[in-house]
Amino acid sequence: MRCPFCKAIEDKVIDSRACNDQGVIRRRRECLDCTRRFTTYERIEEMPLRVVKKDGSRVPFDRQKILSGLMLACHKRPVSTETLEEVTSRVETKVSETFDSEVSSRIIGDFVMEELRSLDQVAYVRFASVYREFKDVNAFMAELKRVLSGKEGGDAAGAQS
Numbered sequence: 596m597r598c599p600f601c602k603a604i605e606d607k608v609i610d611s612r613a614c615n616d617q618g619v620i621r622r623r624r625e626c627l628d629c630t631r632r633f634t635t636y637e638r639i640e641e642m643p644l645r646v647v648k649k650d651g652s653r654v655p656f657d658r659q660k661i662l663s664g665l666m667l668a669c670h671k672r673p674v675s676t677e678t679l680e681e682v683t684s685r686v687e688t689k690v691s692e693t694f695d696s697e698v699s700s701r702i703i704g705d706f707v708m709e710e711l712r713s714l715d716q717v718a719y720v721r722f723a724s725v726y727r728e729f730k731d732v733n734a735f736m737a738e739l740k741r742v743l744s745g746k747e748g749g750d751a752a753g754a755q756s
């Protein structure tokens with residue numbers, strides 16, 4: 596571990612403890628060169644999250660797919676790329692905090708829709724219509740009402756499919 600003060604490489608661990616139940620280890624280190632102390636956090640690499648698609652197949656979670664979907668929905672809308680990155684990160688965080696190993700693509704789609712709803716109405720409707728695969732306007736309006744009233748929708752397409 597490189598010392599953040601003098602950039603020396605040698606250090607010794609003076610204290611080591613698990614700081615929570617999520618496999619994070621906090622280590623207090625002392626630089627052998629300048630003797631200043633610093634702290635590192637070690638985390639066990641987590642199991643990669645997988646997305647369960649509508650047909651039951653599993654694919655690795657890919658934040659890029661969320662971003663692409665958002666960009667498509669926000670095409671020519673007054674929404675910056677930076678905002679879309681932030682939305683993507685919020686969705687990603689929410690997904691990883693809620694699910695350990697697998698998440699259905701429609702839950703991810705729901706999270707994205709929640710974000711879009713408050714971000715841009717046009718983008719929201721665009722995303723919803725693609726994501727829910729509506730056959731006609733009535734089906735779309737019915738779903739829109741359901742979503743706006745905060746209830747779960749019916750069978751839906753995967754946002755990542």
Ligand SMILES: [Zn+2]
Pocket residue numbers: 598599600601602603626627628629630631
């Ligand atoms: Zn040092």
